[in-house]
Amino acid sequence: MSAKDICRFCNDNLRIKGTISGARSIFNKKDAREKSISERLKEIGLPLSENVSRSGRICLRCFRLICRLEEDFDVFRRWQRAEKDSNPAEASTSTSTSQASAESSNTSSTLGKKRDRVPTPSKCLQPPTPTAPRASKYSRPTDNVTPKTGRQSLTEVIIHYPFHPKGDRIVCQANTASIVENTAKQNWSRAANQIIKNKDLLEALKENILQVIEDEIKFLCNPLKGFMLWRSSAADLKAFSFANLQSDLQSMAPFTYSIFSKITKGSHHPTCASAAIALRGREPRLSAFAYYVNSVLQYGGAKKAVYKRLSKLCITTAHNHAVGKQKQFATTCGEDLQVLKVAHEVFLKSQKEHGGTDVEGASATRALSDTVDLDTATLSMEHCILTDETTQSTSGGTIATHGATGTTTSTLQTDLQTDQGPADGTTVFTFGSRTDEEMAHLGVAVLPVEASPTCSTPPPTYAIIFDNLDFFVRTHHQSVVRGNKSLHWIHHLAVEDRVPSHHLSKDKPTQPIMEYDIGYSLPGPETQAHMRREHIVLGSRILTQHLDAFKPFSRVVVRHIPHEFSKIMSEASTHYPLGILFKDENKSGDLVDVLQHLQKEYAPKGPDGLESILVGGDRLTEGNSRNLQWSFAEGESVEDRLEGLVFKFEDWHAIRNLFEIYHKVFFKEGSERDHGTLLSNMNRLRTILCADELQPP
Known part of the structure; x- marks a missing residue:
């Protein structure tokens, strides 16, 4: 590499791929009006000369450094001029100072030559004697040094006694004076700091x-x-x-x-x-x-x-x-569920005692409680005081009253007698002498009085969920009596229903089957419009999830389609752990014991017998339990026939099985020629669903 191909100052290679790039010439200048780099360096104080053995180029990094140095030297010269203007006496003596510095430089050069000579042997440093003590590394003079004292002030304590009027005068020492002073001033933080420093006191x-x-x-x-x-x-x-x-x-x-x-x-x-x-x-x-x-x-x-x-x-x-x-x-386990079960039994008993109060009455009571404050309502109904607004409406011949199911309007008879109430002119209707028929004719009904709080607020229903718990225990030292164990237990829990279902009748359908119109089951215009709205929501989720152009709108997409029970279903379910039953679900005898245990412990009993509860599990659990229930169909009582349990399979397990069925039907190894199957679509799109699946042929 030639000397002309490197930077003169940092020695970086300037020839990259055979071409010199990112460099400036030191002695040549592009424009006659500009100064060359050598001239600029000479003004700073670094004269350069052209030499064959030295490079005449400089890299851009060093060139920028020269520009910064020029700016810094300009600032430095301004500082010098400012100092000379502020001290004229020093400016007048600057010439003499320069002459003296020249003489001193000559003297120093002669002294330097003397220092380079071989020293006299007698003046050389001799090695220390073995018996001489080593000098300290940092020796400081100790003469004429005033010792430093910790505290200059004096602290005294005077204690006055009743028998000694003059008192005792105590002079505090230096290590306790600051503690006494800060304690007397109630400066507790400083006093505590001084106590920590005092070892004896600490x-x-x-x-x-x-x-x-x-x-x-x-x-x-x-x-x-x-x-x-x-x-x-x-x-x-x-x-x-x-x-x-x-x-x-x-x-x-x-x-x-x-x-x-x-x-x-x-x-x-x-x-x-x-x-x-x-x-x-x-x-x-x-x-x-x-x-x-x-x-x-x-x-x-x-x-x-x-x-x-x-x-x-x-x-x-x-x-x-x-x-x-x-x-x-x-x-x-199950104590909280037992409390809920007893609440159900009390509710069923109260319904029986109050003339078979059905769920419609309970729902009507709930509707009334939404519009009427039962705590402040007058239950005696001796007088009904109307406001001025209501009085004006009665003059027109109608009166608005609240019934059990809403607001109704009835026509007043002309023979309605009114009495003058208080002095403010409020109209008072007397009901003490009115019969029930007359009150019904007037459109006024007595508010339903709840004899028991359990009638108005029925306890929530619940369902029992159980599934098998299987694990395998390996024995390290096997023998004839000790071998590997395959254990099958049952884990069960209770889940509280979040949506109440007391308003639904269990004895009869909402409409006889012969009077039912099949058109109610067919999708009409309203159903189709509702399905269209839901498909719009589902389509917006898919578009914002898989298409990059629509991903910015993912924050405003509706994630959950709102419905009547959206708020309730968004909350966590209340569940009651019931422990483990050491029974095998695959054995009919053990499963019978489990079902009888569930019916006996968790099915509420009312005056009319057992109240059925839902029992859920996977498809195998539901099928085995239902078969056993059918085998006990000839029992004499409800308990013997296990009618207190209504079996169902859980939705998550049903959906999972449905996906497995879809996979078996539409994903076959030999279905690549059948249009519409998954494997045929994979061949057309040339994609692979996942690494574990069978790759397309």
Whole structure:
């Protein structure tokens, strides 16, 4: 590489792919009116000369650096001129200073020549003697140095006693004077800082701090004080929360809680967890948090060795205690559902006692409660006070009254007698002497009085969901009596219905089948318009999801088609865990025991017998249960025939099975020539649905 191909200052290669690019000539100039780079550098103080062995080019990066240097030197020269203008005396002596600097430069050059000579051997540095002590690295003179004192002021304390009027005068030492001063001024933060610096006082203060902590811990360990960690029963553990634990620690042991909070930087969960573990190290019966950790480990499938190790660290209990607590939890499963079942039985009994109050009356009561305030309504109906607006309407011959199903209007008879009420002229109608027929003729009805609150607000219905729980246990050391186990259990729970169905009759249809018009089942113009609106929503979702041009509109697309129960269905379902039944669904005897258990425990009983409930599961569960119910059809009672259970298969399982059926019907390996099938469409579009599917031929 030639010297002409590199930058003169940074030595970067300027020839790229055989062509010199990104470079400027130092001595040549493009325009006669501009200065060359060498002239500009000479003005700064760097004269350059043309040399065959040196490059005459400069890169653009160095060229920009020269431009910045020129700007900086302009600023520097302005500073120099400003200083000369402000100090004229120094400007007059600048010439003499320059002459003196020239002489000093000559002197320094001669001194430099002398320094380059070989030194005299006698003046060379000799190695230190072995017995001489090593000099300190940083030696400073200590003569004539005034020692620094910590405090210049003097603090005195005078104590006046009743028997000693003059009092005692005490002069405070330097290490306690600032503490006394800040304490007298009630500057507690500075006084505390000075106490921390005093080692003797801090040691004495530690004992008092530890005593405060000891008193708070004793208070927490007292079982009569109601600390949360003492409550370790199954019902109390269901209500366990870190918020309640934090509240108890802050109220019962504020100083101890502040120490743990400072260690964890104010993080609530680590603070409560560390405090609970530390307290259980002192009192093993404070085990509520340990049982909470047990539940987490059991959910994760931890083995017995994990409990053995963590119990030594006071984080969990022993494995046998953890299993025993889980058995207690199992006995409490279904308690909330039993309360709901009793509420259903009370509701059914109240309907029977009140003359068979049907659901229509309940719905009418609900409609009335939406328009009338039952709490402030006058139930005696002795007088009906009308306002001025209502009085004007009565003069025209009509009166508006609220009935059980809405607002009705009735014509007043001409013989209606009115009495003058209060002094303000309000018209008062007397109903004390009116019969029920006359009141009905006037269009006024007595508000329905609810004898029991359960009649107006029926409890929500619920359904039982159960499915098989299968797992395989492998035995490490197999023998004749010990082998691998295939376990099949049943897990079941109850789900509360979010949409009420009490207004639907269970005894008769809404219309006789002979009077039903088949046209009601056919799609009319309204149905087609409704379907069109829904398909527009579905189409907008697909367009904004798969087409890039419409993706900016994805935020304004309707995700859920609104309907009458949109608000209710958007909320989470209320479910009640019922535990595990150690029965095999595939065995008819075990499944009979399960169905009889569900009917006996969860089907409400009314005066007229069992009230049926829905029982759901997958298709296999629903089919086996229905077959067993048919096998008991010759039973003598409703309980024997298992009529308290109505079986159904869950929607999610039905949809999944439907997709599997579609896949088997429309996706066949030999259907590539059948138009309309999935495999034929894949061949036409030359696409693959997923990696696991069969690729098109």
